Amino acid sequence: MNTKPEVSDEEIRGFMDFEGLLKRRTGVVQRQNKIDLLRKGTILGATIITLAVVWLIYRGSDRNDPAGLEPGISNPAPPAREQSGTSEIPGGKGRPDPAAPAILPVEELKPESKQAGADEGGTEQRAVPDAHVPKTGLEQETERKTLEYHYTEAEPLNGYPALYEYFNRELVYPEAGIKDSVQGVVTVSFVIGLNGEPEKISVENSLGDAFDHEAKRLIENMPAWKPARVNGKPVTTKLSIPLTFRLEKIERRQQQ
Amino acid sequence: MKQEIHVSNQLLGEEDVIRKSRQNPANFKVLYEKYYRDIFRFILHRVGDKQTTADLTSQVFLKALLNISQYEFRGLPFSAWLYRIASNECNDLFRKRKRVRMVVLEDGAAEELYEVMFENEARDELKQRLPRVLEQLKPAELELIELRYMESRPFREVADIMGITENNAKVKVYRILDKMKRIMVT
Numbered sequence: 001m002n003t004k005p006e007v008s009d010e011e012i013r014g015f016m017d018f019e020g021l022l023k024r025r026t027g028v029v030q031r032q033n034k035i036d037l038l039r040k041g042t043i044l045g046a047t048i049i050t051l052a053v054v055w056l057i058y059r060g061s062d063r064n065d066p067a068g069l070e071p072g073i074s075n076p077a078p079p080a081r082e083q084s085g086t087s088e089i090p091g092g093k094g095r096p097d098p099a100a101p102a103i104l105p106v107e108e109l110k111p112e113s114k115q116a117g118a119d120e121g122g123t124e125q126r127a128v129p130d131a132h133v134p135k136t137g138l139e140q141e142t143e144r145k146t147l148e149y150h151y152t153e154a155e156p157l158n159g160y161p162a163l164y165e166y167f168n169r170e171l172v173y174p175e176a177g178i179k180d181s182v183q184g185v186v187t188v189s190f191v192i193g194l195n196g197e198p199e200k201i202s203v204e205n206s207l208g209d210a211f212d213h214e215a216k217r218l219i220e221n222m223p224a225w226k227p228a229r230v231n232g233k234p235v236t237t238k239l240s241i242p243l244t245f246r247l248e249k250i251e252r253r254q255q256q
Numbered sequence: 257m258k259q260e261i262h263v264s265n266q267l268l269g270e271e272d273v274i275r276k277s278r279q280n281p282a283n284f285k286v287l288y289e290k291y292y293r294d295i296f297r298f299i300l301h302r303v304g305d306k307q308t309t310a311d312l313t314s315q316v317f318l319k320a321l322l323n324i325s326q327y328e329f330r331g332l333p334f335s336a337w338l339y340r341i342a343s344n345e346c347n348d349l350f351r352k353r354k355r356v357r358m359v360v361l362e363d364g365a366a367e368e369l370y371e372v373m374f375e376n377e378a379r380d381e382l383k384q385r386l387p388r389v390l391e392q393l394k395p396a397e398l399e400l401i402e403l404r405y406m407e408s409r410p411f412r413e414v415a416d417i418m419g420i421t422e423n424n425a426k427v428k429v430y431r432i433l434d435k436m437k438r439i440m441v442t
Contacts (some may be wrong), residue, residue, distance in 0.1 A: 016289075022282065024318055025318060
């Protein structure tokens, strides 16, 4: 650690070799260029392959279903089909154009509390469709097999406006709930049978017995529906509706 | 004042050569010839072996030439960058081959270190014990002390070779001195 290595300038000069340095540099640069080309070529090749694959998929998926989006339906064949999730109940009070074969985008109804007083507050809202997913290539694949696939939604005989009017008119805020000022949304699901009658009414999220009871009552007695149809044949469909129980303040505020 | 001008002239000259080297590597020869000896000695003082030093020195200049386009002009002499590369090469060597690192202490090389550590008395004792004390430093700490005191470089240069800020270098150096004093006392 302590001896000082001595070296003279002359000796050092003996070690110098610039030409050799240049040569080494050239060698390294050439090698780097080769690696660089190889890497670029690989990236280019991979990109081309990826693009080709994407293009093929795109080509494959393009060739079907001109009727637009449908809710996630994977098995179109059997007649008593259970359509999971919901069908859209489009439009709200006073909104034009309910059921059409295509799915309309979901819009939240503005809460409309028409009645005065504290004991009514049923407001319908559009059922949130959980099947509103863009179709994957696979689903489109299965559908392409049935050449024509025409689907009509289930809908109330007299139309949705009438249905909402019915709800509004009939929904009674249960006595038992007033005391606790319970408010909330009860989701009722039901199946519209081949004859258009509601069956298998069940409450998905309960607010209490009184509310469930009222919600079920409402559905049981609602005006008749037209069943959904596939290529003209009636099919059963499962739907759900959220019913909102809300308490209004006694001083009624004008809704916009 | 005069000295400042001299330095900046030199820097300008260097900058020109560096740019030319980027276009044509053959122009690098100027810098090669200018700094070869300094780098050689720098490495030799750490490695001890002449042949290894020659290899490493060549390595340093090769790396410099290959990366010359990435060099940033920060108002420092080109040598600072070369020293940094050289320092890294040496550390790689020590790590890889576990070679013994050398420190030159004779011929007043460590005079400044003695001065800064102890006022007057205990100097001789320090001279005796310093090697042991230095052994206990970490490689980076040793490097800092060596650059600053044995090689008498200004803090700015020390900082750049080590790749830290000037302020950082000062703080670190003084901390190391404290550490050394504590080692001495215990």
